[in-house]
Amino acid sequence: MSQSQKCTYQTACELSNVRLIKHPLIEHKLTILRDRETDPFQFRMLVDEISYLMMFEATRDLALREVSVHTPVAQTSAYKLATKIMICPILRAALGMLDSVFKLIPDASVGFLGFQRDEKTAQAEFFYAKLPADAAERTAIIIDPMFATGGTAIDAVKFLLKNGVKKIKFISIIAAPEGLHRFSEIYPQVEVFTAAIDERLNEQKYIVPGLGDAGDRVFNTM
Numbered sequence: 001m002s003q004s005q006k007c008t009y010q011t012a013c014e015l016s017n018v019r020l021i022k023h024p025l026i027e028h029k030l031t032i033l034r035d036r037e038t039d040p041f042q043f044r045m046l047v048d049e050i051s052y053l054m055m056f057e058a059t060r061d062l063a064l065r066e067v068s069v070h071t072p073v074a075q076t077s078a079y080k081l082a083t084k085i086m087i088c089p090i091l092r093a094a095l096g097m098l099d100s101v102f103k104l105i106p107d108a109s110v111g112f113l114g115f116q117r118d119e120k121t122a123q124a125e126f127f128y129a130k131l132p133a134d135a136a137e138r139t140a141i142i143i144d145p146m147f148a149t150g151g152t153a154i155d156a157v158k159f160l161l162k163n164g165v166k167k168i169k170f171i172s173i174i175a176a177p178e179g180l181h182r183f184s185e186i187y188p189q190v191e192v193f194t195a196a197i198d199e200r201l202n203e204q205k206y207i208v209p210g211l212g213d214a215g216d217r218v219f220n221t222m
């Protein structure tokens with residue numbers, strides 16, 4: 001999309017790699033999450049619950065392998081995951097999403113990606129990464145509650161590709177149309193799952209209406 005064309009909810013919904021997850025439970029929880037009166041304890045619980053529900057959707061196409069299982073009654077064939085997963089939380093706000101993901105895939109590895117937002121430029125600076133040794137063999141699921149300018153997402157995907165990772169998905173609770181467009185132009189093959197596509201970014205590159213600074217609200221550092 002050219003600079004002069006407007007990125008909107010509608011244009012972002014039409015991007016072929018964007019998956020907007022609509023569910024009444026998510027919608028309800030998201031409303032409480034956005035509310036500025038919601039305290040950090042409840043905020044953390046809601047991030048955890050919404051991430052859990054989103055993860056369920058984002059893992060729908062994971063490959064399975066056939067196995068044999070003995071039930072107390074008989075032997076039967078059944079299925080287990082054939083895909084090795086690496087969850088990549090973008091520090092620090094995504095730490096609030098990590099537990100829920102682990103609940104669903106307890107044997108996933110974690111590859112931490114550290115980016116620090118410079119509040120003056122709104123640019124994210126890369127400062128830390130720790131990937132498992134077999135990262136290149138794993139499907140990476142990057143988690144970050146806020147998908148704002150798309151800059152961090154682009155850098156995170158670039159870093160994983162450079163490290164040999166072939167399959168990457170992204171889960172973000174709230175996204176801005178501008179960020180989704182920018183990201184999708186560069187990485188149209190990477191699916192982005194989000195529970196909301198908001199109106200726009202403000203001058204400080206915060207999502208409007210959004211929920212404020214997700215890291216501050218998770219970690220009570222307002």
Ligand code: URA
Nearest residue numbers: 146148206207213214
């Ligand atoms: N990061 C946040 O925590 N909130 C925003 O609105 C944008 C980036």
